[in-house]
Amino acid sequence: MGLLDKWVESLDYQYEVLPSCTRNKSPRSTCQSCLDVCEHDAITLENNHPFIQKEKCIECGNCIAACPVQAVAGIFPQRSVIDHKLLVSNEHVPTVKEMLVLYKQGVREIVSEDPSLTGSLLNVIEEANSILIQLGEDALKVSNKAIEKTEEVYSRRELFSLWKKEGKSLIKQAAPAKWRFNHKHLDVTKYYHNYQFTNISINLDTCTLCKACEILCDKKCFSITGTSFSIAAQACFSCRLCEDICPENAIRLEKRISAVKDIHYPIYKKQCCTCQKPFETIRENEEQCVSCTKRKGFLSSYESMV
Structure with a gap:
């Protein structure tokens, strides 16, 4: 494969589950947030580990938003934001977590492309606003008015500045996909x-x-x-x-x-009353180490069975 082929291949991306997934870290993990939100059944459990079926995945980003540890890697779909207004539709409903992040990035109003808001979109907006109020923030406003894109006149300096910004954006889009992964941006705790x-x-x-x-x-x-x-x-x-x-x-x-x-x-440093070895405990009145306590419990259970 030549350099050009490798570069073109690098522009493509597919969602993947990282080793930081809790199910990859322990077989006792019960987390299935990504499975619960996937409406296309593109995520399954294989040997207790989540696996994304590439042929079913439409890269909607819901699994990225749902993961509590940002273990689903990929490029989260961009939203249209103009003048602190988020343009949404009933077809592409944002998640609550996404709304909380966008609020911290400056969004203050939601503008719907559709004449009427469906139940799912209304529920997301209501839940996001409820959380924002608990976080000491103002609620997001909702509007059905179209965003007007006024024609702007640029000076020579402003025009060159605009071209520079657009050029950087084009270069960014032409960078390898993994350089553009933004799944970690949806860690809400970093914004509040x-x-x-x-x-x-x-x-x-x-x-x-x-x-x-x-x-x-x-x-x-x-x-x-x-x-x-x-x-x-x-x-x-x-x-x-x-x-x-x-x-x-x-x-x-x-x-x-x-x-x-x-x-x-x-934490209290103690000496076990049974084996005389030093141990640490979170209980001030504890006098026996964990090993001796469990041994005593095992023996008591055995004697009761006999």
Whole structure:
């Protein structure tokens, strides 16, 4: 294959699921956000891993928007935005997550191409506005008026500046597709730094500080040091991997918008009353290490069976 052929091939792209997908990170993951939103059944599970069937995929971008960890890579379809107005139609309904991102990018009004808004589009607008209000923002306005594109007169300097911008846009479109992947732009948590979209709670009676949540969370929501167990939920968008993999079922997630609040639980250094070995615990009155506690529980169960 020649250089020209390779370059032409690089301009094309296909959606793909990255290794950062929670199902690729753990067989216990139950996330299926991409499957749930795909109206064309283009995504299936193969050996518990999501797989995109290229022949069915129409590259609508819904799976990209739905993924809580931005693990579906591709080029999200561009929207028409003129003078802070988003042009939409009943045929191509934007997602709520997309609306929240576009709001932070300057969109303040939604203009419908269709005379009447269908239920699906109205539902998206209502949900987006409800969330925006909770985030301390103004609601998006809705209009059915057409956007007028007035003819503009450019000075010589402005004309050259315009050509320069259009040239950069053309070069950008001619760049290899993977350079133009924009799936990470739909991480809503990066646009609303003062709020968190998920509440993470820990059952202090059962947590054993095994660090599984800390190791597997790409968003770095958990931090376990020698002195404290910290939870920072601002970056969390409820992939629920921590819930799925916790061996003690000690983690619970709740989708709820609230002001950012980091939580810190103290960690106590103890000496096991049974094996005399040092251990760490999140419970101040704990006197036995995890191994001895589980061994004791196993023996009690065995004796009751006998």
